[in-house]
Amino acid sequence: MSIPALVTAVVAAAVIVASRGLRQRAQAVVLPIFTGILLLAVWHLWAESTWYELATPGQPTRRVEVFPTPGRVLPAFAELASDGRIFRYIIASLFRVATGFGVAALIGIPLGLYAGWSTRGGYAIDPYIAALRPISPIAWIPISTLAFGIKDEAAIFIIFMGAFFPIVTGAATAVRSMPIAYVRAAHNFGLRKWELLRFVVFPAALPQIITSLRIALGIGWLVVVAAEMTAIQSGLGFLIVDARNMGMRYDLVVAGMIVIGAIGIGLDWLVRRLERLDSVRWGFSKE
Amino acid sequence: MPPQSEMPPKIVVRGLTKRFRRGNEEFTALAPVDLDIAQGELVCLLGPSGCGKSTLLNLLAGFDEASGGTVHIDGEPVRTPDPRRVFVFQEYGIFPWATVRENISLGLRRRPEAERREIVERYIDLVGLRGFENSYPGEISGGMKQRVAVARALAVSPEVVFMDEPFGALDSLTRLSMRQELRRIWQLERLTIVLVTHDVDEALQLADRVVVMTSSPGRIAATIPVGLEHPRDVLSPAYGTLRKHLFGLLGVQDGV
Ligand SMILES: Nc1ncnc2c1ncn2[C@@H]1O[C@H](COP(=O)(O)OP(=O)(O)OP(=O)(O)O)[C@@H](O)[C@H]1O
Numbered sequence A: 001m002s003i004p005a006l007v008t009a010v011v012a013a014a015v016i017v018a019s020r021g022l023r024q025r026a027q028a029v030v031l032p033i034f035t036g037i038l039l040l041a042v043w044h045l046w047a048e049s050t051w052y053e054l055a056t057p058g059q060p061t062r063r064v065e066v067f068p069t070p071g072r073v074l075p076a077f078a079e080l081a082s083d084g085r086i087f088r089y090i091i092a093s094l095f096r097v098a099t100g101f102g103v104a105a106l107i108g109i110p111l112g113l114y115a116g117w118s119t120r121g122g123y124a125i126d127p128y129i130a131a132l133r134p135i136s137p138i139a140w141i142p143i144s145t146l147a148f149g150i151k152d153e154a155a156i157f158i159i160f161m162g163a164f165f166p167i168v169t170g171a172a173t174a175v176r177s178m179p180i181a182y183v184r185a186a187h188n189f190g191l192r193k194w195e196l197l198r199f200v201v202f203p204a205a206l207p208q209i210i211t212s213l214r215i216a217l218g219i220g221w222l223v224v225v226a227a228e229m230t231a232i233q234s235g236l237g238f239l240i241v242d243a244r245n246m247g248m249r250y251d252l253v254v255a256g257m258i259v260i261g262a263i264g265i266g267l268d269w270l271v272r273r274l275e276r277l278d279s280v281r282w283g284f285s286k287e
Numbered sequence B: 001m002p003p004q005s006e007m008p009p010k011i012v013v014r015g016l017t018k019r020f021r022r023g024n025e026e027f028t029a030l031a032p033v034d035l036d037i038a039q040g041e042l043v044c045l046l047g048p049s050g051c052g053k054s055t056l057l058n059l060l061a062g063f064d065e066a067s068g069g070t071v072h073i074d075g076e077p078v079r080t081p082d083p084r085r086v087f088v089f090q091e092y093g094i095f096p097w098a099t100v101r102e103n104i105s106l107g108l109r110r111r112p113e114a115e116r117r118e119i120v121e122r123y124i125d126l127v128g129l130r131g132f133e134n135s136y137p138g139e140i141s142g143g144m145k146q147r148v149a150v151a152r153a154l155a156v157s158p159e160v161v162f163m164d165e166p167f168g169a170l171d172s173l174t175r176l177s178m179r180q181e182l183r184r185i186w187q188l189e190r191l192t193i194v195l196v197t198h199d200v201d202e203a204l205q206l207a208d209r210v211v212v213m214t215s216s217p218g219r220i221a222a223t224i225p226v227g228l229e230h231p232r233d234v235l236s237p238a239y240g241t242l243r244k245h246l247f248g249l250l251g252v253q254d255g256v
């Protein structure tokens, strides 16, 4: 057992407990840093304890860890960056998510608005959305590979399936929950059908649509990794299965996972920026 | 005070009824109602909660279909909403995604640009919102929002304005100044206004005539002309007498 890691863990835990006495603003800085340090220390201690003895004939027996320690993951990043692989994979994954998500939004928003606005549209569309929605996008992988082969399109289709339903449902619900006074006012002031959609129904639904886009993008990012593990041979998901299959490189696996998490945070941050637009802020700032 | 009594009434309501289906029961929200409203009159519909005030107002504005009877405005039957008669909603009426200026321009889409701008600016001044024209409804007070709603309604030069508890959500001081403002604007524009309230004093301070409604089923119990000069002195004996009379009609004891 490594003494420095143990000491670090104890110190971090002590700081977390002691931070109770700090002001809130100081806590906001101290707590995330020291929970991070604590997690890393615990990870290190745990990974270290999973060793076995590797006996190679003619050489002294070595201790090998089954799980990579944080210290071994760091060079993995450098390795992935040095041959440019990580950047190619990030771009491949982002491209798939952007395409699948973009198409889902392009079809899903108008379809959802229509299903929510028109009673007839709702009758026609709702039951099928409700039935397809609970099917995990992962379940589409076999069909998708059969239809598209081991190609980008297969992964894009699966992401589309993951992102589409939250968007349609979000847009439809947004329209249905719109206060009737908005529509009455629009009728009263003589707005025509398209003006009503453009100037009332769409802006009224927009905050909820943005929320559903945020959920859909999150799902898309979850799903792309799964799709790349089976349906295609590039991208961050592929990096992870490949690192395992080609030499048990769990340090690369963990590095890949960390990159996926970081990009997920970035994507969510991007969509959240939309919430600050002047014309939608009203839908988010209910204290 | 109904002026020019020889002119035909602006709004003529005959035998107007509204029934709602509740499960498999029919519920009569409005028993046959007859009502005449003169051009340029300010009428308040006063009554307890659930007596059918909003139901009646929605029928007058053409938002809802009557179960029986007719509404005529200027001799024409009312079937759908029309920009010549605008409705001021209590809440949610103005659009939170649009600025004060955009809200006020709502009914002016088909006017030429220059004319539209001129009208919007005039009404921004009229309701005292200068300096807030680029604000969003979420950034201004309740009273200011209600003024946006009033300005948006007046900007289309309507002949009739329907208001459903327009000041209900405001504090009592703001309500009082909004009443004064409404009265001032009404005098400037010679509008016909039908305003719903369940506040006896609001009705007495604003109306030329108070239409008192009672419930189960909703109907008109009495129509009381208010022949008091403006500004109305709420402490005058005549005001007090009318006030007692209205409370009596509503079946409520005045005083706590
Ligand atoms: N869409 C509807 N379906 C069924 N019943 C309704 C409907 N709208 C109104 N009612 C009923 O009709 C009656 C009159 O309602 P209305 O909204 O006109 O009352 P109100 O006088 O405006 O009351 P308040 O002062 O509370 O606004 C109430 O009993 C109400 O429950």
Ligand SMILES: [Mg+2]
Residues within 6 Å of the ligand: B053, B054, B055, B164
């Ligand atoms: Mg009402």
